[in-house]
Amino acid sequence: MNCKNCHTKLEENDDYCKNCGGKVIRNRLTIKNLFEHVSSTFLNLDNTFLLTFLNLFKKPEDVIGGFINGTRKRYINPINYLALAITIGGIYMIILNKYFPNQLIEMSSAGIKEQEVFAAKFMSGVKDYYSLFMVLLIPFYALISRLVFINKKEFNYTEHLVMVMYMVAQFSLISSFLNLLLFLLQLPASILSSGSIFFQIAFFGYCYKRLYKLSIPDIILRTLIFLGILLVLMIILTIMAVIIGIMFKDSVFMQDLIELQKGAFEAGQKAAEAAAAAKNK
Known part of the structure; x- marks a missing residue:
């Protein structure tokens, strides 16, 4: 045999x-x-998935640092863990699109009715390219992570990629389940959006604190630096998007986007005028 x-x-x-x-x-x-x-x-309780999932909360330095330092059998490797998170996240997006489409659009349109059509198109694209979107986030976050800890030499860029893969996968897994639960409880989409952002920042900060053995003031400062770099990069990407939009302003997509933004701006103006009129009365 x-x-x-x-x-x-x-x-x-x-x-x-x-x-x-x-x-x-x-x-x-x-x-x-x-x-x-x-x-x-x-x-x-002895399987690698459960150990990886639980210990990324309890002692992320053991999972992430262990893999970086050569412990490769006890926990799921970051690529497989990310692949699992992408699979579950794809199922999560399908469930949301099928059973909670209104809440999904509301989260994307920021509650502005005129932007709901564009939000629906955007979420359709996110659903179709969810795995690609998650994978593209990894080197982007890893770059910011390396810049934040540029004065510390413990981990190189590739090792930051490993950190981010584990952290993004863990955040995706837990947020998928929690968001479904909160949707079932019919909580407002604004609470879900802000809560998700807060949880991601807190979890990433906690992992970096444990990996680098940082003090509370130090991790708060580096979190602010992380957000500052992210904001600068987002501004640069926005400027690039505007330039591309100007270059392709005659396309059907850009015309639709312009009309939607005009509608949103006019709706905002009307809402402000209505609020001012009510206040004067």
Whole structure:
């Protein structure tokens, strides 16, 4: 009998392959052993997924720092963990689009009715390219992270990529489940948006504090620097978007966007005038 994974010859009483460590499977696949396999993979307290998920909250320096320093077996590697988060996040987006489309659009349109059509198109694009969007965030965040800790030499840019992969994946996993729960409780979309941003900042700051062994004042200062760099980069990207918009101002998409923004501006003016009139009365 040979190992089904690496084809190494096995002894009759072997339970695990001596070459690759794979478990020897002798029985045919049934509903019962399929369920047992899934349970042992995701629900067993000793499995790598649960350990990775829990310890990224309890001691992120053990998960992230351990992987960077060479401990590669105890926890899920960052690429696989991110892939799992992307898969669950994609399912989350499908559920939102199917069962909570109004709340999803409200979160994107900031409550402005005239922007709802554009928000719906935007969220449709996010749903279609969710995995690409998450992957593109990684080097962007890692660059900012490296700049924030430019005076510290413990971790290079590649190691910051590992940090960000773990942190983004963890944030995506927990926010997917929490947002669904909060949608079921019918909380306002504005609370969800602001709460999600606060949680992300707090979780990232907590991880960096543990990894770099920073004091509270130091991590607060570096969090502000992180947000400042992010703001500057967002302004640069906005300027680039405006330039591209001017270059392609005659396109159908840009015309639709201009009309939507005009509608939003006029609605804002009317709301302000109505509020002023009510105050004068």
